[in-house]
Amino acid sequence: LHDVDRLFREYNAPLVRYLTRRLGDRDWADEIAQETFLRALRQEAITNERAWLFAVATNLVRDDARKQSRRRRLLTLLAEEQREAVEEPVDPVERAHEAAIARRALEELGERDRVALLMREEGLNYGEIAEALGLSFGSVGTTLARARRRLVEAYEDMQKRGAAGGSIAS
Amino acid sequence: VEASHPEQGTLHAWVEGELDSAEHQRVEAHLAECARCSEAVAEARGLIAGASRIVAALDGAPAGVVPSRMRRPRFVPARWAAAAAVLLFAATSVVVSREFTSRGDELLSAGNQAAAASEQGLSTRPAVAPAVPEESPPTITNAAGPRRSPAPPAREPIPTVAAERTRAREVRDGRAASVDEVRELSGRARAVAVGGGVRTESDLAGRGVVGQAAGQIANAAPGISAPPPSAARPLPPPPSPPPPAIPSAAESRQSLERSQRGAAMRLQEVVVADAGAEPVGSRSDRVVRVVRYEARPGVIVTLTEYEEPPRPDERAIRIRGGQARPQAAAARPEPRELSTFSAEQSYTWHRPERGRFYVLRGPLPPDELESLARRLSELKVVR
Numbered sequence: 001l002h003d004v005d006r007l008f009r010e011y012n013a014p015l016v017r018y019l020t021r022r023l024g025d026r027d028w029a030d031e032i033a034q035e036t037f038l039r040a041l042r043q044e045a046i047t048n049e050r051a052w053l054f055a056v057a058t059n060l061v062r063d064d065a066r067k068q069s070r071r072r073r074l075l076t077l078l079a080e081e082q083r084e085a086v087e088e089p090v091d092p093v094e095r096a097h098e099a100a101i102a103r104r105a106l107e108e109l110g111e112r113d114r115v116a117l118l119m120r121e122e123g124l125n126y127g128e129i130a131e132a133l134g135l136s137f138g139s140v141g142t143t144l145a146r147a148r149r150r151l152v153e154a155y156e157d158m159q160k161r162g163a164a165g166g167s168i169a170s
Numbered sequence: 171v172e173a174s175h176p177e178q179g180t181l182h183a184w185v186e187g188e189l190d191s192a193e194h195q196r197v198e199a200h201l202a203e204c205a206r207c208s209e210a211v212a213e214a215r216g217l218i219a220g221a222s223r224i225v226a227a228l229d230g231a232p233a234g235v236v237p238s239r240m241r242r243p244r245f246v247p248a249r250w251a252a253a254a255a256v257l258l259f260a261a262t263s264v265v266v267s268r269e270f271t272s273r274g275d276e277l278l279s280a281g282n283q284a285a286a287a288s289e290q291g292l293s294t295r296p297a298v299a300p301a302v303p304e305e306s307p308p309t310i311t312n313a314a315g316p317r318r319s320p321a322p323p324a325r326e327p328i329p330t331v332a333a334e335r336t337r338a339r340e341v342r343d344g345r346a347a348s349v350d351e352v353r354e355l356s357g358r359a360r361a362v363a364v365g366g367g368v369r370t371e372s373d374l375a376g377r378g379v380v381g382q383a384a385g386q387i388a389n390a391a392p393g394i395s396a397p398p399p400s401a402a403r404p405l406p407p408p409p410s411p412p413p414p415a416i417p418s419a420a421e422s423r424q425s426l427e428r429s430q431r432g433a434a435m436r437l438q439e440v441v442v443a444d445a446g447a448e449p450v451g452s453r454s455d456r457v458v459r460v461v462r463y464e465a466r467p468g469v470i471v472t473l474t475e476y477e478e479p480p481r482p483d484e485r486a487i488r489i490r491g492g493q494a495r496p497q498a499a500a501a502r503p504e505p506r507e508l509s510t511f512s513a514e515q516s517y518t519w520h521r522p523e524r525g526r527f528y529v530l531r532g533p534l535p536p537d538e539l540e541s542l543a544r545r546l547s548e549l550k551v552v553r
Binding site: 017020021024093095096098099101102103105106117118121125126138139140141142143144145146147148149151152155 | 177178179180181182183186188214216217218220221222224225226227228229544547
């Protein structure tokens with residue numbers, strides 16, 4: 001049995017941030033994170049806690065995304081109602097604009113590249129990423145290099161075309 | 171040395187200190203002699219920093235922002251007559267005035283405005299092409315007025331990104347909530363009210379009887395003490411035949427889906443009056459679209475989209491109707507906050523990339539109106 005309190009204190013913030021970036025949905029991210037910690041509670045032994053938590057969370061996202069249950073929407077709505085507007089220091093619209101482009105650029109990546117990059121941004125080292133994603137250590141650098149290049153190029157491309165300005169209407 | 175250029179991935183790993191010491195030194199030695207790989211390292215550093223910045227930017231989205239790729243196609247056909255938009259606008263202002271002012275003279279004034287609009291505003295020109303859907307959130311250039319009081323963050327500072335996205339994705343994947351689900355999820359989504367409002371007002375507007383409409387509304391006013399959502403108010407049923415402005419079932423459905431979004435922000439779209447039609451006469455600030463929302467029960471706000479900067483004094487425009495002459499654009503380079511009705515506030519902003527101007531009006535404190543405008547922008551309602 002693990003000290004879930006400690007695990008939670010130590011890893012909840014980066015895990016939720018990772019999941020939020022991945023999912024674009026804070027409430028969903030919270031749910032997945034909680035489920036992850038619940039599973040950690042039931043887990044016998046975890047060698048690398050961070051890699052284990054991120055790997056389990058990533059798998060839960062994959063499973064959960066298939067369900068997309070009604071409950072999910074309900075929870076989202078409920079949570080949304082409670083969420084108070086937080087004062088934004090800088091122009092929130094501009095930030096939202098940037099974020100929308102960033103999200104679209106991120107969507108351009110392959111799933112493994114995307115997840116690896118987001119894990120790296122949460123401070124996981126190459127070994128942990130390899131463990132979480134079942135990659136060889138040597139391929140983590142390649143994965144990250146590819147992910148970064150695509151992300152930056154996609155982002156710059158979208159900015160250049162003013163993609164968020166309507167040229168890619170579906 | 172030249173024969174063993176490290177791969178990109180290795181360079182990234184090297185920059186990030188993730189190589190074991192032997193390999194680290196090998197790469198380092200190579201870099202000392204290889205200009206090409208040194209350049210590649212510089213590039214790698216740039217990519218690492220750039221990607222990191224982009225990922226961090228993800229956190230900047232307030233809840234409700236939809237990445238444009240997820241957006242559903244524009245659904246409002248541009249077939250409303252111009253008169254409908256303008257007259258609806260006029261009728262709306264009457265309703266708003268009635269509901270939120272208790273002074274009879276203002277009611278009268280609003281009625282006169284509507285009448286003026288009906289006299290002068292009915293010469294429609296041919297429809298122009300519908301507006302191209304817009305992807306980006308508009309820039310609110312006017313932040314005037316008091317800021318909303320900072321609410322304590324409900325959570326730790328991991329910022330939230332669009333919950334909306336989830337729903338948009340569902341819609342895209344054909345998993346959109348059914349109408350029933352929308353109702354279930356949001357008890358406030360008053361489907362009947364939505365339909366009723368559209369029918370009644372569009373009918374009145376379509377027949378060009380705004381004066382009559384204003385009269386009816388004005389007459390009905392004293393009898394209503396606690397104002398219900400205006401769209402739900404029964405107005406005399408239209409005679410035959412139903413005007414084309416009544417939305418189809420599909421439109422109602424889509425309107426409901428938007429209501430579902432709106433439910434999250436306590437907003438309901440009551441009426442969508444899309445234009446794409448040339449508005450009336452030689453009005454300088456041509457109305458493209460009028461949308462009404464229920465900001466909270468009984469409080470209706472109106473979003474108006476203009477092709478040109480709205481005049482500082484809306485009231486004057488509507489009184490003068492077609493005779494209003496455009497001021498030089500330079501005279502009003504910046505949108506400004508307007509204050510036209512005693513009980514009503516307005517908030518104006520501009521989207522330079524579209525050349526559109528938006529005014530949100532309603533009986534709300536300026537800070538609330540501003541925050542509402544922002545949320546509307548973020549929800550891509552303002553396109």
